[in-house]
Amino acid sequence: MALNKVVALAGGVGGAKLAHGLAQVLDPEQLTVVVNTGDDFEHLGLLICPDVDTVLYNLAEVQHLQQGWGRADEHFCVLEEVQRLGGPSWFRLGDRDIALHLLRRSLIDQGLSLTEVISSLAQRLGVHHAVLPMSDAPVRTMIQTPDDELSFQEYFVHQRCQPVMRGMRLAGLEQAQVSVAVAQAMTAAELVVFCPSNPFVSIDPILALPGMRSWVGERKAVAVSPIVGGKALKGPAAKMMQELGMEVQALAVAQHYAGLLDGFVLDAADAPLAVAVQALGMRVLVTDTVMHDKAGRRRLAAEILAWGERWG
């Protein structure tokens, strides 16, 4: 039986890649992408939503191909002038990207919720699948380091993940809930896919919202490992695992999600870990999880869906 309602949880470049794969295989009414907003921050008078925008740009196929985030064919006229005027230029906002941010700011100022704003931006970019911020309320991932507590982008971009991570905290979580749209998508979901995103700063913030763990637990749910061959393909997941005292292995990610998931997708490079993952009570799909191009994203998405459909 084909899966008619799929929810993908995503954050970061890996998440956006698989979301794009799923969007190539599923119709708009079949797929909802719920995106981490813990990385969001206010900067230069703008609300920056890095994970949401990376998903939007990938689904619209206008993302920067090498970076994975930001826009292709980008200029930096504004940022160069900001720098000349003594403003902050460490966060690399390109001109096209700033256009989207101005529209977002303007729509927020008009009183729209973040969900409504992102829906409008998606439409403008020609994205037809639902892309939902995990919450309309601000939840901000704070990284605890030996000296300080840093906002995520301060840690991730400005300090280039140099500080040691001791832990993290989700500021604003107590006041936050999922939007009605997320609740509806989760309730209707036949399959939940955790994209190959950072477990700590991309997926966990989504799961931390009230109701999410129950919804995931009650549904067929699978995760794609963001760790391949003992390394993170992109971003600080491996460094974080090390600093949090975990082994940098796909198995540790599976352990992190144990009890919540029905299935786990391992890269072929990690095939020997399959037995250990199965011992955690999960089905295992071993395949090539590294998405080199548009076709690779589609192939991985199709394999995961076919696999999920096969179980009772």
Next chain:
Amino acid sequence: MALNKVVALAGGVGGAKLAHGLAQVLDPEQLTVVVNTGDDFEHLGLLICPDVDTVLYNLAEVQHLQQGWGRADEHFCVLEEVQRLGGPSWFRLGDRDIALHLLRRSLIDQGLSLTEVISSLAQRLGVHHAVLPMSDAPVRTMIQTPDDELSFQEYFVHQRCQPVMRGMRLAGLEQAQVSVAVAQAMTAAELVVFCPSNPFVSIDPILALPGMRSWVGERKAVAVSPIVGGKALKGPAAKMMQELGMEVQALAVAQHYAGLLDGFVLDAADAPLAVAVQALGMRVLVTDTVMHDKAGRRRLAAEILAWGERWG
């Protein structure tokens, strides 16, 4: 005796030109430019302050030479993308201009007053003379037309001054007052110069603020006619005068300010009007008021100051 404290009231391109002339002649501690903010508006999530920015760009000598407003050597990468995304592009914000606007938005978000924000932007542009918004509170010029009441930029830029002007209203005036900085500058002023700006939408909004007319009335004050040879050099002043039932002549501008001013500067083309202006109780300076270049701005400013110094 040299004039040690001069305040210029300015709005629009003509105002910015003479402010730049005065800034060439006077030291930073001798000149304060008080600028109309009735043209300000919120657009694309930004606070746009057209008159203040035109003064800043002219004093920094980075203005677009032909237009008089906006930046020289400007690109429109952001606006092109805004347009592609279905956003409004009628207000021509260039990329360098947007950089300034992002810094303004960011400083406002940090809780600074508009006066403090403009002071920071001036410093960043290398402007050392004081440029003060007339008020920290929003005052918005609304243009009354036969069909509608339009915000100033809607009338001026979007509808290109096509609608007939029946009158105007300053929204927010009841809650507004001049800033402490403006009050200090006015109290200390030995000469107040009304730059050749639109009387209705550039100078009158400044004069409408509590205290301004008294301060001007108690001090040596002169205006430079924005009408030369029965035409406005730039902008809708002539059209407005006609629609308000006034004769389009420098004399009508002098009549508009009668009782408030000690002197009036007529262009040589309007020399025959000098007697009629004097009959209103004002001294008259007849000179070339059209500022073609940087030197022309300086010359006119120097002439006005020398003239003002000569009276007892």
